Amino acid sequence: MMPSFVRYLTPLVLFLALAALLYKGLALNPREVPSPLIGKPAPEFTLPELKDTSRQLSHTDFQGKVSLLNVWATWCVSCRAEHPLLMQLARQGVTIYGLDYKDSREDAQRWLQRFGDPYVANAFDADGRVGIDWGVYGTPETFVIDQQGIIRHKHIGPLTEEAIQREILPLIQQLKGDKG
Amino acid sequence: MIPELGHFALILALCLALVQAAFPLIGSLNRTPSWVALARPLAWGQFAFLALSFAALVQAFLGDDFSVLYVAQHGNTQLPLIYKISAVWGAHEGSLLLWALILAGWMVAVATFSRNLPREMVARVLSVMGMISIGFLSFMLFTSNPFDRVFPAPLEGGELNPLLQDPGLAIHPPMLYMGYVGMSVAFSFAIAALLGGKMDAAWARWSRPWTLVAWVFLTIGITLGSWWAYYELGWGGWWFWDPVENASFMPWLAGTALVHSLAVTEKRGAFKRWTVLLALLAFSLSLLGTFLVRSGVLTSVHAFATDPERGLFILMFLCLVIGGSLSLYAWRAPSISRGGGFDLVSRESLLLGNNLLLVLITALVLLGTLAPLLYDAMGWGKISVGFPWFNAMFVLFSPLMILLMGAGPLTRWKHHSPPELLRTLRVAFVVSVAAGIAAALPLLTGSISAGIAVALSVWLLSTLLAGLRQRLQRRSGIKGLLADWKAQGGRAYHGMWLAHLGIATFIIGVTFVTQFDIEKDVRMAPGDEIELNQYLFRFEGAAPHQGPNYRAQRGTVRVFKDEREVALLHPEKRVYQVQTKPMTEAGIDAGFMRDIYVSLGEPLGGGAWSVRLYYKPFVRWIWLGGIFIALGGLLAASDPRYRMRLREKVGARAAGKRFGAESTA
Amino acid sequence: MKARQKRFLFILVALAAVAVASVLVVKALRSNITYFYSPSQVVAGEAPADQPFRIGGMVVRDSLQRDPNSVRVRFLVTDNAEQFEVVYDGILPDLFSEGQGAVARGRLENGVFVAEEVLAKHDESYMPPEVADAMKPGEYQAP
Numbered sequence: 001m002m003p004s005f006v007r008y009l010t011p012l013v014l015f016l017a018l019a020a021l022l023y024k025g026l027a028l029n030p031r032e033v034p035s036p037l038i039g040k041p042a043p044e045f046t047l048p049e050l051k052d053t054s055r056q057l058s059h060t061d062f063q064g065k066v067s068l069l070n071v072w073a074t075w076c077v078s079c080r081a082e083h084p085l086l087m088q089l090a091r092q093g094v095t096i097y098g099l100d101y102k103d104s105r106e107d108a109q110r111w112l113q114r115f116g117d118p119y120v121a122n123a124f125d126a127d128g129r130v131g132i133d134w135g136v137y138g139t140p141e142t143f144v145i146d147q148q149g150i151i152r153h154k155h156i157g158p159l160t161e162e163a164i165q166r167e168i169l170p171l172i173q174q175l176k177g178d179k180g
Numbered sequence: 181m182i183p184e185l186g187h188f189a190l191i192l193a194l195c196l197a198l199v200q201a202a203f204p205l206i207g208s209l210n211r212t213p214s215w216v217a218l219a220r221p222l223a224w225g226q227f228a229f230l231a232l233s234f235a236a237l238v239q240a241f242l243g244d245d246f247s248v249l250y251v252a253q254h255g256n257t258q259l260p261l262i263y264k265i266s267a268v269w270g271a272h273e274g275s276l277l278l279w280a281l282i283l284a285g286w287m288v289a290v291a292t293f294s295r296n297l298p299r300e301m302v303a304r305v306l307s308v309m310g311m312i313s314i315g316f317l318s319f320m321l322f323t324s325n326p327f328d329r330v331f332p333a334p335l336e337g338g339e340l341n342p343l344l345q346d347p348g349l350a351i352h353p354p355m356l357y358m359g360y361v362g363m364s365v366a367f368s369f370a371i372a373a374l375l376g377g378k379m380d381a382a383w384a385r386w387s388r389p390w391t392l393v394a395w396v397f398l399t400i401g402i403t404l405g406s407w408w409a410y411y412e413l414g415w416g417g418w419w420f421w422d423p424v425e426n427a428s429f430m431p432w433l434a435g436t437a438l439v440h441s442l443a444v445t446e447k448r449g450a451f452k453r454w455t456v457l458l459a460l461l462a463f464s465l466s467l468l469g470t471f472l473v474r475s476g477v478l479t480s481v482h483a484f485a486t487d488p489e490r491g492l493f494i495l496m497f498l499c500l501v502i503g504g505s506l507s508l509y510a511w512r513a514p515s516i517s518r519g520g521g522f523d524l525v526s527r528e529s530l531l532l533g534n535n536l537l538l539v540l541i542t543a544l545v546l547l548g549t550l551a552p553l554l555y556d557a558m559g560w561g562k563i564s565v566g567f568p569w570f571n572a573m574f575v576l577f578s579p580l581m582i583l584l585m586g587a588g589p590l591t592r593w594k595h596h597s598p599p600e601l602l603r604t605l606r607v608a609f610v611v612s613v614a615a616g617i618a619a620a621l622p623l624l625t626g627s628i629s630a631g632i633a634v635a636l637s638v639w640l641l642s643t644l645l646a647g648l649r650q651r652l653q654r655r656s657g658i659k660g661l662l663a664d665w666k667a668q669g670g671r672a673y674h675g676m677w678l679a680h681l682g683i684a685t686f687i688i689g690v691t692f693v694t695q696f697d698i699e700k701d702v703r704m705a706p707g708d709e710i711e712l713n714q715y716l717f718r719f720e721g722a723a724p725h726q727g728p729n730y731r732a733q734r735g736t737v738r739v740f741k742d743e744r745e746v747a748l749l750h751p752e753k754r755v756y757q758v759q760t761k762p763m764t765e766a767g768i769d770a771g772f773m774r775d776i777y778v779s780l781g782e783p784l785g786g787g788a789w790s791v792r793l794y795y796k797p798f799v800r801w802i803w804l805g806g807i808f809i810a811l812g813g814l815l816a817a818s819d820p821r822y823r824m825r826l827r828e829k830v831g832a833r834a835a836g837k838r839f840g841a842e843s844t845a
Numbered sequence: 846m847k848a849r850q851k852r853f854l855f856i857l858v859a860l861a862a863v864a865v866a867s868v869l870v871v872k873a874l875r876s877n878i879t880y881f882y883s884p885s886q887v888v889a890g891e892a893p894a895d896q897p898f899r900i901g902g903m904v905v906r907d908s909l910q911r912d913p914n915s916v917r918v919r920f921l922v923t924d925n926a927e928q929f930e931v932v933y934d935g936i937l938p939d940l941f942s943e944g945q946g947a948v949a950r951g952r953l954e955n956g957v958f959v960a961e962e963v964l965a966k967h968d969e970s971y972m973p974p975e976v977a978d979a980m981k982p983g984e985y986q987a988p
Binding site: 009015016018022023024114 | 499
């Protein structure tokens with residue numbers, strides 16, 4: 001009787017192996033082209049600030065603190081979806097820079113008025129040139145940058161509660177801790 | 181207000197599903213008739229609420245209510261009416277709602293057309309379907325609510341993906357879902373039988389028509405999808421071995437095996453454990469397809485929006501449904517009685533052989549689909565499996581399958597003496613080998629693959645004709661054959677006949693189009709002429725053209741053969757107003773023996789374009805085969821036997837026999 | 846008992862067939878898979894010189910060149926660290942455009958990547974800007 005019992009368990013065992021593979025697959029991202037920027041200094045740029053045109057924002061602004069750079073645009077529905085999460089992060093004291101990508105200044109300012117402004121400053125990248133240097137494939141994307149201005153992490157697509165809790169916040173804590 | 185109503189209806193449907201999953205099942209086990217009686221009204225209730233919810237979403241699209249996020253993403257005021265409706269299931273959230281609605285539709289169908297089934301059985305089947313419904317409804321409500329609002333509402337929506345703005349694709353997903361979800365009926369029957377501990381010929385007879393109908397929908401859905409890819413994607417391909425396509429093909433293969441295995445279980449009482457396993461497998465593969473398409477673990481040309489959170493949810497659901505059912509199987513299967521024995525040369529053996537081959541091919545398609553994931557997970561690198569591999573696997577195994585397929589219907593159940601069988605098959609064998617050799621001669625095609633394909637196709641055809649002749653002799657001529665249509669088993673036989681003919685047609689189509697199609701990418705200025713396989717293509721330039729919600733460059737290509745104009749084609753390059761993606765609309769001259777296919781590439785300046793020209797012999801036969809197979813399945817499902825025997829059984833029940841006591845084979 | 850022996854024989858034959866088949870299958874699979882390399886990896890010489898593979902990245906802006914007399918195109922793909930030249934004889938897919946992701950399948954010949962097939966990347970929730978650009982009119986207007 002024993003062998004026949006084993007025989008009928010085979011489909012279940014095969015399925016469990018498959019499920020384990022699929023579970024592992026969920027953690028992988030097949031479309032991720034590994035970003036060569038990670039571990040490298042933030043690409044150089046100088047762009048006008050969104051609200052205050054007289055001000056300039058550049059890669060040197062990232063020095064000395066752990067910050068996020070969020071690439072966004074008003075035409076991007078997913079950015080709208082992640083906006084409340086950015087607001088929440090800002091309230092928790094995370095420094096967030098914005099890169100307003102291929103956008104119009106008026107639209108962007110109106111957006112920030114309506115939905116709130118989580119950014120300490122926004123680089124206004126009207127033609128998307130800087131975005132290309134940063135390897136932006138689309139919006140939204142979020143970079144984590146450390147005190148030395150080195151890119152530590154890149155999140156592709158809208159932020160989620162889970163990504164923030166599991167990746168972004170622990171990384172920020174760790175980077176802050178490294179400093180002392 | 182209406183979207184909230186839709187959302188609310190969805191929640192109510194989930195509540196009903198919860199009740200339906202528990203009470204009728206428990207009632208059937210501890211014999212509480214009032215709980216058992218809940219099954220049917222609950223199924224209807226769920227259907228009503230889901231229909232309401234679906235109507236609310238349709239209304240949101242028709243009324244351009246962009247305060248609903250899903251409508252804002254996929255709707256648009258400029259969309260033609262039909263695409264406003266098909267946009268409802270054009271993306272993830274809405275297609276799930278359609279899925280749930282169809283599931284409820286199948287429940288109602290089971291509740292309605294099972295008046296003659298034992299009440300406990302119906303209750304269990306509907307309970308299992310209720311459990312599946314819980315999974316999908318909670319998935320929708322927790323991760324993918326189509327009624328989520330966006331504030332403030334945009335003035336214009338993001339528009340349905342232009343690729344999907346096509347009549348073929350408007351009905352392709354509903355057909356496919358009818359098939360996927362329909363497999364849940366066979367699944368639920370199997371689970372109900374495993375729970376009840378009675379698995380007999382009656383069980384097979386009940387699930388057979390349901391399985392057939394679901395399988396027919398799946399066939400239609402896949403055929404439509406292939407046809408759509410052919411004329412809409414502009415590459416002239418009809419099958420790409422893309423993960424999404426494979427996701428629909430695997431349940432079809434398992435379903436095909438199931439349909440045949442059910443026939444054996446019904447007629448001979450054999451293969452019971454195998455049949456149950458196939459029933460579980462067919463639906464499990466449908467669910468797996470959903471996971472692969474929506475979780476983002478695999479890249480695909482036409483994947484849905486992907487999200488790991490959704491992926492995790494579906495995976496958990498998958499583990500519950502598939503893991504649970506396979507555990508139940510492992511526990512109960514050993515107690516299922518063995519059916520009648522059979523000899524090595526018998527219809528049972530041949531059908532079993534075919535079943536094993538079908539499952540083997542399913543496993544191979546699964547392997548090819550998941551290999552990139554496996555490599556990635558193991559850290560062996562990022563790979564993709566080329567379609568030559570899938571093609572090679574098919575070329576390797578399908579000839580064997582077709583040999584068995586031809587011989588099967590001519591072989592007797594239980595035992596057939598080998599010399600006698602060889603005598604029956606001799607003529608068909610000689611005819612098909614001769615036809616194959618003739619076709620392979622340099623005079624005709626000069627291709628060995630074409631010869632093999634013709635031989636296999638003629639083998640199928642001649643064995644089918646031999647079978648028909650036998651039947652004519654037994655039924656005293658044509659008149660008897662007509663009577664067949666009313667008698668039990670007649671339509672099932674003719675359905676089989678038609679479906680197998682479809683396979684023969686399909687083989688010819690596939691082989692000829694892969695062996696002899698001609699493709700040319702060329703630069704053509706106005707007035708340029710190019711010759712392709714005796715056809716002369718003259719490009720007369722492209723001019724702007726305005727569609728309802730797109731602008732296009734519309735090319736004019738005249739095709740001549742022997743100085744005579746045979747076709748005037750207008751391939752287009754469209755740019756939709758909202759999603760400014762360019763879209764290729766091919767110009768096709770369809771024919772029984774060949775298609776001529778022209779698509780525009782890009783403008784190259786000075787009125788010249790890059791143009792793609794194709795000559796595609798016998799390509800229509802592929803879909804013609806699909807149509808035959810689907811019609812055959814429908815014919816078989818309409819066999820009066822399924823209704824007749826059920827009535828007999830009701831008589832038996834009335835006479836005091838308890839459910840499950842009948843063991844007629 | 847006799848029936849049981851026959852069944853046993855049947856299963857044995859089936860198992861043998863499956864074993865032979867799986868060897869063939871895995872062999873065929875190995876010769877039909879194509880690996881994916883980024884431009885940096887190709888520049889570093891990690892990609893095979895004699896086997897087809899896939900290269901992917903973003904199409905560099907203003908790098909697309911068309912041959913005036915044929916359908917040949919040349920373009921550069923980049924992963925923002927290195928770039929690599931791709932040559933393709935044929936019609937690019939509808940979704941192909943500069944500044945967006947693309948994957949090409951082909952092989953190396955004389956230091957350039959000769960593609961047999963070019964695929965453009967596309968995803969619904971993660972919007973490439975050009976697609977989303979179209980959504981600009983009318984959206985998020987002030988009341």
